[in-house]
Amino acid sequence: MARVAQERIRNFAIISHIDHGKSTLADRFLEICGLLEPGKHPEQFLDRMDLERERGITIKAQAVRMTYRAGGEEYQLNLVDTPGHVDFSYEVSRALAACEGAVLLVDASQGVEAQTLANLYLALESELVLVPAVNKIDLPQANPERVAEEVARLLGVEARSVLAISAKTGAGVPQLLEAVVERVPPPSGDPAAPPRALVFDSTYDPYRGVVCFVRVVDGELRAGDEVLAMATGARTELLEVGYLSPDPVPTGVLAAGEVGYLITGIKDVGLAKVGDTLTSARRPAARPLPGYRDPKPMVFAGIYPADESDFEDLRDALARLKLSDASLVFEPETSKALGFGFRCGFLGLLHMDIVKERLQREHGLSVVATSPSVAYKAVMKDGREILVRNPADLPSPGHYDHLEEPVVEAVLVTPASFLGAVMELSRERRAELKGMEWLSEERVELRYRLPLAEVITDFHDVLKSKTRGYASFDYEFSGYAPADLVRVDILVHGERADAFSAVVPREEAQSYGRAMARRLKELIPRQLFDVAIQAAVGSRIVARETIPARRKDVLAKCYGGDVTRKRKLLEKQKEGKKKLKMLGKVEVPPEAFVAALGLDRRK
C-alpha cells in the first residue's frame, strides 16, 4: 500500500453495548474493503483470543487497516477495536483517543443501553465525531424509527442522520462506511515534529517480545529507531514496524496519523503500558500526549493453590501472566486457613475470572480464590493513609480516624416500568442518585455514585433479575469517599479465621455475621468437642452458632471375620485426616473452605 496523505486517513472505532453487533459489523467492513472473502472466515473475525470468542466480548484492542476507494480516491481506514467490558474502561478510553471518530452502533430492538452511554461519554471526552447507526433492522422485533429517535435525541442531531443497517445481511453497511469517510475528520498531527505515538494496547508474544499497538500523532517511527517510553522511561529499539490487515504487514515506517504495530525488544509489557507515549530517544518530544494513567487494580482477592505444593508453580504462572497483562498485580500472602498464596489485584471481576481461567487453562493450575474485595483506605489519626487490600489487615478501629472506600460513577438504563425496582435496589446498595434523564418515553438513564464494593458483589445479577434482564449498567472508577464501615471477623472456636474477615457497612455487620456463621455451621464437620462460630466486630460478638460435638463414629459389625474391609476403611479415614486444614484445634476439609468463601454477603 502506497503512503497516503493524512487527509485521506480515517481512524475510527465502533462503540456499542454488548451483543449489539459490533464484531459482525467489523466483519462486513473487512469484506467491503476486500480483506475477507464473504462466507469464508470464522464469524466475528477480530475476536481472536479463544476466551474472547467464548464469552462474546473483546478483551484486547486490535487495529486493522483497510483500503477504501471512493470517487477515484484511495483512503486508509484504521478500525480500532475496543474492549467491550467495564473492567477495561481505561483501555477503551485510550483506544478512542487513537481515533478521530466512532460509529455509535445501537440495536434497533434494544435501544440505547448503559454501555452505549458509558462509551459514548468516553468518546465525547476524546472529542470524537460520531456516526450513529441502528443495527439489526432485519429482525422482526426491530423498531428502527423509535431507536433512531432515541439516538438522535441523545446526540442532539436529526433522526434522519442516523443510518439504518443490518450488519448481518449487509444492508446499509456500504452507506455507513461512506458516512464514516465523509464525516470523520482526518488526523492533523505535525509530520515534522519529534515523534509522539500513543500506545493503546500492548501484548506480549513469547517469541517476539512486547508488541505495541500505536497511533502515531506527530512525526514518524521507523524500524531500527531507538524509542523512549515517556512514562516508564524504558528504551528499546524497534525491531519491526507495520500494520495489521488483518495479518501483520511490515512496512518499516509509521507516519503521523497512522495506526499500526511496533515490535520492541522489551520482554515485559509493564515497560510499555497502555496510555504511554513513545518518542524518539535521540530527538525526544518535549511533552507526552495527555491522558496517561498507571493501571490501577480495583478488585483484590487471595489466590491460593488448591494443592499447597503448587505454590512455586503458581508464582511462576502469575509472573508469566504479568508479562502480557500489565494491570495484574500480586504479592505473596499467608493465610492461617489457606496456607501460602498471593494477594492479587485486578481491574475488575471479569479480569479476575480471566486470570483464574488462564491459570487453569494455560498453566494447568487449580486454585482457590477468596471472595473479591476492594482496597480500603484507612486514614490514620496522624494523617497517614494506609491502603488495605485484604480485609483481615484492616487496623483496629482505635487506630484510624476514618475509613474510605472506592466509589464509581455508574450509568444505568432501564425501561420506565422498572424504575421503582431499580431505585429500591440502588437505595439498598448505598447508591446516591446524581442525575436522571428520559431517553425516550419508555426508557430512563440514571446516573449514580455508589461504592465499588456494592458493584463487585452481585449488583449486576440482582439488577438483571429485578428488571427481567431489561436494565443495563456500566460504571467507571471515580476515587475514594469516606464510609461508615467495620470489619467483621469470624472466630472458629475462639480463633480468627482470616480468610472470612470482611469489611461491610456498619448496619450490615450483624446480617453478614449471621449468614457467615450459619454457613460455616453447615460446612464444618462436627468435631470431638462443641465448636462455637462467632462473628465479631472488634471485641463485640454480633452472631453466634454452635456446632455440637460429634457423638458417633464407629464401624458396624465385623462381619464373618472380614477384618480387611474394616482396616481399609480406617486407613482411608487416616489418609483423609492428613488433608484437613486446621483452624486452631478445628479440622476443616478443604472443600468446606472453598464452599464457604463462595458466600455472598447478602445471602
Place this chain on the structure above:
Amino acid sequence: MDAAPPGIQGRKPRAWPGRCAAGVEVPAFGVYVHVPFCASRCSYCDFNTYVLPRGTWKIWARAVVAEARVARELLEEAEAGSLYVGGGTPSLIDPDLLGRVLNEVASLFSLTSGAEVSLEANPEDVTPARLRAWQRIGATRLSLGVQSFSGRVLSTLGRRAGADQCEKATLMALEAGFQVNLDLIYGTPGESLEEWGETLQRAISVSPQHISCYALTLEEGTPMMREVRRARLPAPDPDLQAEMYLLAVEELGRAGYTRYEVSNWALPGHACRHNLIYWTRGEYWGLGPGAHSFLGGTRFWNLRRLGPYARAALSGRLPVAGWEVLTREEEWLERLFLGLRLADGVDDVLFGETGWDPDGRVREELRAMGLLLREGQRIRLSPRGALLSNEVFVRLVS
C-alpha cells in the same frame, strides 16, 4: 485362583493353647461356615446372601465339603476349637443336610470335644423339632436374629418374625438347653429411644446368656438406602444412636451383662469364643461363598457367588477370590483397632513397638476428653470412646 495364598501350605493350626480373653478360654483356631441363603432379603442387609431355590442348597453343601477337603490337603494338621455357622440364614436349610456338612467339617478339622458350636437362626424357623435336630447335629449355641421387640421396627427392617414370635423362640431355645445370643439392632429409622428401651427390657426379661447390639448402618445398594435417598424414610440419626448405645450400656450393665466388646454383652463366662478369635487375631478358616480366613499372617476370602464358588471347590481348587499378606504396619493397625474393641483393651507396649504417639500426648489428650480409660499399662475405650472409636484409632496412629 489356582495357587493357594502364601503362608498356608503345611501349616498346623491348633485349638490350644489359646488365650484368655473376656473371662473365657479363646481357641487359637476355629472354623466358620457360611450359609448364604435367606428366605427373603431384609431391607438393610448387604451381606453375602441370596434367595435361591432349595435345589441349590445341595450344591452348596457339596461345595463346602469339597472346600474343606482342599483345605485339609493344604494344612498338615488342623484342630478347631470352635465352629460357627453364620449366614445368611443357617436355620433356613434342612437340618439333616446341614448336619452332614457339619459332621464332615468337624471330622476334617478335628473339632475338639466340648467345642463351642454356634448356629445363627431366625426366630420364625425355631420349633421344638428344629431345636432337637440342631442339638443332634452338635450345635451348642444359638444366635437368634431377633433385631427388635417392636413390631414397627421389625416391619421397617423387613423381618419376617413378629415380637412375640421372637420372645417365644428365645424361651424355647433356652428351655432346650442352648446357650442363646440375641442380635439386636438400634437406631432403625423411626425408632424412638423409648422403643429401644422397651426392646432392651424385653431382651433382659427373657434372660439369654448373650446379647449383641449393633447400630443400624445404611449400606450402599440396600433397599433401605434407596428409601432414605428418596426421603421416604428418615436417615438414622447418629446422635440418637449414641443415646441408644449409652442406654444399652446402662441397662444391660444393670442387668448383670458384661460389655466385653464394643457391641457384645454376656453373662460371666458366656462370651462368644468364636467371635473372640477374630478380635484377638487368632486363626480361622472360613468355608463357603464369600467367607474370610486368616492363617499364617495371610488374610484371604472366597468367591462370593455360589456358581463360581462351587465350580472352583468341586473341581478341587481353593475357591479363593483374593488374599493379602499383612505388612508389619497393617498388623499393628489390626492389633490396635481389634484390641481396642475389647473391654480388655491394649497394652502400652504396642505403642513402644510401633512408635505411635511416642510421648503419650495423644493418649493423655483422649483420656482427658473421657474417651480412653487407663489402668496401669492398659488402655481401653470408655463407652463414649467406643462410640467415637474410628476417630480415636485414627488419632492414635496419626
